[in-house]
Amino acid sequence: MNLEEVKKFLDEQKENEEVKSYLQGLSEVTLDGATNFLESDEGKKLLQPKLDSYFTKGLDSWKANNLEKLIDAEVKKRFPETDPKDIELQEVKNQLKQIQQDKLRESLKNKALTVATEKKLPVALIDYLIGDSEETTLDNVGQFEEVWNSQLQVLVSEKLKEGGITPEKKEHTATFTIDQIKNMSPEEINKNWEAVQQVMASNN
Structure with a gap:
């Protein structure tokens, strides 16, 4: 008897008491069985x-x-989390630091202006010479002075060459500024060569 025949038999005999008893026994569940x-x-x-x-x-x-x-x-x-008081304190510190930096820069600028004026240097570019300290600032001014005087000497020499003039020493001397020398013609430079040399020497 195969499975289908068993199913058919149980279905046909489902009302049979013996079959009912058998099926109920199969449906009982125990702990061990589960x-x-x-x-x-x-x-x-x-x-x-x-x-x-x-x-x-x-x-x-x-x-x-x-x-x-x-x-x-x-x-x-x-x-x-940062305490609001700590945030406020940090903001105050940042503001004070900025104020100190501004004051330092202003002081360094004034120092650079004073030195540049004494050396008869142009002050239009003074802001670019300001460093982080007085030492750095003065060093920048010194380097600028060297470049400026070097270029000024080149300018004077070029003007003399353009005029085909050889500088001659004169008995009398006059006092000129660097700006005046820059605007002189070759003839004027030759005429006042000794004074020009003195001005150039004083700026080296």
Whole structure:
């Protein structure tokens, strides 16, 4: 008798008392029977999806209730919130620092202007000569002086060459400024060569 024949027989004899008794005996469930079934491959196949579903739901619920709190706590631990008083204090410190820097720059600018004026240097570019300290600023002014005088000498020489004039010493001397020398013609430079040399020497 195959399975289909068994099914047909039980269906036909379902009202038979002996058959009913047999079927009821098969439907009785015991703890040992349930345990054995759940440990079998068939039982595991049936139970595992249920367990996975319950675990997923439980994990989602835990995340919703606890994960955000844990993240917030860790963020605060790594990046403590700054007290408003500390922020205000830092702003005041930054303002004071800026004021000090402005005062220092103004002082250095005045120093550079004084030195440049004494050396008869142009002051239009003085802002570019200001450094981080007085030493750096004076060093910048000194380098600018060297470049300026060097270029001025080149200018004087070029003017003399343009006029084809050889400088001659004169008995009388006059006093000129660097700006006046720059505007002289070759003839004027030659005429006042000794005075020009004195001015150039005083600016070296």
